[in-house]
Amino acid sequence: RTLDAELGVKCFLKCENLQRMGAFKFRGGYNALSHLTNEERNAGVVTFSSGNHAQAVALSAKLLSMKATIIMPKDAPQIKVDATKGYGGNVIFYDRYTEDRNAIANDIQAKTNASLIPPYDHKHVIAGQGTAGKELIEELSEKGVSLDYLFVCVGGGGLISGCALAAHTLAPDCKVIGVEPEAGNDAQQSMEKGEICRIDTPQTIADGAQTQFIGKLTFAIMKKHVDRIITVSDDELIASMRFFGERMKMIVEPTGCLGIAGLKKLVASGEVSPGSNCGVILSGGNIDLARYSSLLNL
Numbered sequence: 001r002t003l004d005a006e007l008g009v010k011c012f013l014k015c016e017n018l019q020r021m022g023a024f025k026f027r028g029g030y031n032a033l034s035h036l037t038n039e040e041r042n043a044g045v046v047t048f049s050s051g052n053h054a055q056a057v058a059l060s061a062k063l064l065s066m067k068a069t070i071i072m073p074k075d076a077p078q079i080k081v082d083a084t085k086g087y088g089g090n091v092i093f094y095d096r097y098t099e100d101r102n103a104i105a106n107d108i109q110a111k112t113n114a115s116l117i118p119p120y121d122h123k124h125v126i127a128g129q130g131t132a133g134k135e136l137i138e139e140l141s142e143k144g145v146s147l148d149y150l151f152v153c154v155g156g157g158g159l160i161s162g163c164a165l166a167a168h169t170l171a172p173d174c175k176v177i178g179v180e181p182e183a184g185n186d187a188q189q190s191m192e193k194g195e196i197c198r199i200d201t202p203q204t205i206a207d208g209a210q211t212q213f214i215g216k217l218t219f220a221i222m223k224k225h226v227d228r229i230i231t232v233s234d235d236e237l238i239a240s241m242r243f244f245g246e247r248m249k250m251i252v253e254p255t256g257c258l259g260i261a262g263l264k265k266l267v268a269s270g271e272v273s274p275g276s277n278c279g280v281i282l283s284g285g286n287i288d289l290a291r292y293s294s295l296l297n298l
């Protein structure tokens with residue numbers, strides 16, 4: 001009600017910050033690993049991630065009694081590194097500014113025959129992530145509510161492409177809006193130019209959206225089913241983090257605030273009409289408390 005009153009719209013949040021391991025990534029990670037054959041499970045898995053997908057794969061592997069090697073950037077949030085190790089993942093670090101994580105993963109895969117589970121450009125990962133949007137739409141439909149808009153954060157595109165497929169099938173009149181950091185608008189550029197655009201590693205507090213390019217599979221889906229990509233500033237993310245902390249007593253990480261910050265932006269510009277039914281995916285809540293306090297100047 002507080003959020004509805006502030007924005008003048010009806011806002012429906014999918015709180016993936018309260019999901020198992022603290023982010024939507026568990027959905028795609030577990031779905032992908034559960035599709036592996038017994039032979040593939042015995043060989044283990046390898047992936048690369050700045051944090052949430054790392055935790056998702058490590059936890060999923062633990063639950064399915066598999067080995068998991070996780071390639072993480074040296075500057076990944078310590079809380080995400082610790083959690084990944086805590087779930088049993090074998091963490092290997094790399095420099096995101098000078099080393100190619102894909103090359104490292106391919107080398108490990110060649111040596112161990114492990115299955116590579118990328119963070120977003122994988123059909124089972126996309127399908128799993130999309131269940132967040134599917135559940136939100138179905139839950140609201142049972143209450144007689146149809147979404148006018150669905151706001152989703154964009155990194156590599158796994159979450160938004162999965163959610164867009166769900167919306168296309170279950171709520172075809174719903175406009176799907178992707179939101180990414182101003183400093184990392186590779187998806188926005190790609191949609192405008194009609195081809196995948198690569199950028200330098202974005203300098204943004206939204207560590208889960210520091211991708212340099214979106215995936216081939218995700219881009220193909222986004223071109224068909226995502227209506228628009230917008231960007232927000234780090235300051236807008238911090239303002240949303242503060243709102244959730246102060247008014248709703250929830251910790252939401254910067255990347256997790258992309259969707260709500262995008263909604264606030266379009267409401268302020270008049271592009272989202274008063275009274276609209278707006279769904280927002282809060283993608284995660286994994287942030288070190290010291291970092292959280294620092295960003296909010298607590």
